[in-house]
Amino acid sequence: MPLERLQIDAVRCLEAVDVELHPHRNYLFGLNGAGKTSFLESIHLLGRGRSFRTRQTARLVRHGSDGLTVFGEVRSGDRRHRVGVSLAGRELTVRVDGEKTLGMAQLAEVMAVHVMGSRLHRLIEAGPSERRRFVDGGVFHVEHAYLQTWRNYRRVLGQRNAALKRGLSGAPLTVWTQPMLTAAKAVNAARERYVEELSDLVELVGGRLLDQPLAIVYRPGWKQGITLEQALGDSLERDLRTGFTQVGPHRADIDIRMEAGSVREHASRGQQKLIAAALVLGQVRLFGQRTGRGGLLLVDDPAAELDGESLDRLLAELEPLETQLFLTGLSERALRPREGFPVFHVEQGRVEAMV
Ligand SMILES: Nc1ncnc2c1ncn2[C@@H]1O[C@H](COP(=O)(O)OP(=O)(O)OP(=O)(O)O)[C@@H](O)[C@H]1O
Numbered sequence: 001m002p003l004e005r006l007q008i009d010a011v012r013c014l015e016a017v018d019v020e021l022h023p024h025r026n027y028l029f030g031l032n033g034a035g036k037t038s039f040l041e042s043i044h045l046l047g048r049g050r051s052f053r054t055r056q057t058a059r060l061v062r063h064g065s066d067g068l069t070v071f072g073e074v075r076s077g078d079r080r081h082r083v084g085v086s087l088a089g090r091e092l093t094v095r096v097d098g099e100k101t102l103g104m105a106q107l108a109e110v111m112a113v114h115v116m117g118s119r120l121h122r123l124i125e126a127g128p129s130e131r132r133r134f135v136d137g138g139v140f141h142v143e144h145a146y147l148q149t150w151r152n153y154r155r156v157l158g159q160r161n162a163a164l165k166r167g168l169s170g171a172p173l174t175v176w177t178q179p180m181l182t183a184a185k186a187v188n189a190a191r192e193r194y195v196e197e198l199s200d201l202v203e204l205v206g207g208r209l210l211d212q213p214l215a216i217v218y219r220p221g222w223k224q225g226i227t228l229e230q231a232l233g234d235s236l237e238r239d240l241r242t243g244f245t246q247v248g249p250h251r252a253d254i255d256i257r258m259e260a261g262s263v264r265e266h267a268s269r270g271q272q273k274l275i276a277a278a279l280v281l282g283q284v285r286l287f288g289q290r291t292g293r294g295g296l297l298l299v300d301d302p303a304a305e306l307d308g309e310s311l312d313r314l315l316a317e318l319e320p321l322e323t324q325l326f327l328t329g330l331s332e333r334a335l336r337p338r339e340g341f342p343v344f345h346v347e348q349g350r351v352e353a354m355v
């Protein structure tokens with residue numbers, strides 16, 4: 001599913017970009033503030049309907065413009081899809097082959113985008129919600145129906161919380177607890193299956209990147225060794241007091257440990273970046289295994305925060321991927337581009353292929 005051509009109009013500092021891309025590897029170099037990350041954000045917007053830097057797409061609109069457009073041509077077997085995302089005023093329009101679409105699933109069907117950006121370490125450092133989002137995104141990319149499963153859970157959880165706030169208990173509360181339990185089991189089962197496969201890949205890649213063993217365990221959001229029914233029973237009093245369901249998949253996390261202990265407390269900043277990179281690489285590889293498709297991987301400034309040896313290890317892990325790679329850096333010195341692949345120079349909002 002490589003992106004063969006990309007046109008960007010008025011995204012941050014990028015004015016009018018029109019480039020032909022390589023199906024395996026593309027390099028972008030430029031100084032700070034040149035627009036490298038903005039270029040990757042544009043690709044992300046095209047594949048996922050939003051940026052990876054902000055949730056507010058309006059922030060991406062170039063100052064002085066009243067909207068933005070990103071357009072791409074994506075190869076799929078012997079077909080070519082035209083994908084476009086535009087924001088005019090507050091309205092985001094997504095088109096696939098000329099047809100307006102509302103569903104992210106349709107976008108993801110055409111191009112699956114993964115990203116290693118400068119906020120990558122947050123996957124390790126931040127609270128569980130970042131990691132849940134990561135797992136949910138991964139499950140969705142290999143199993144599009146999961147989006148509905150997850151939304152359904154959010155809905156019935158909200159209903160149960162509303163019932164708790166009204167002070168319902170006993171049978172009237174059970175009316176809301178039952179659908180929540182059913183939906184919770186579906187979410188949990190999908191995530192458990194996914195993390196089980198993912199963890200093998202992440203432990204393998206992470207072990208190589210860190211040069212020490214890494215262990216990953218999925219925590220479903222309630223106490224180990226008991227069922228969710230039991231956990232809900234145990235927390236009923238607190239649920240009623242707080243008006244909020246204390247246990248369930250909305251409290252899930254993945255626990256990652258290195259030799260010294262939990263990575264959240266023990267990994268250095270550079271190690272956090274490598275561990276998070278292993279998570280993304282695991283996800284990319286699992287996506288490939290499960291769907292037989294390559295997807296796109298945006299690697300923003302991998303040289304930042306990594307020593308030479310760590311960077312080389314990371315680049316070596318990217319080598320065998322059947323993915324369309326986009327790599328950025330300050331200069332060719334920081335990230336020696338492989339021969340035979342295009343290098344783009346980014347300067348003052350312009351992106352030019354170097355010859
Ligand atoms: N909405 C906007 N309109 C115009 N310019 C913007 C907007 N938002 C950000 N910018 C500017 O666009 C540039 C975008 O920089 P970007 O983050 O893409 O650079 P970069 O090449 O990734 O730099 P770095 O190497 O520092 O990461 C910055 O100079 C920023 O000030």
Ligand SMILES: [Mg+2]
Pocket residue numbers: 036037038300301
């Ligand atoms: Mg940047």
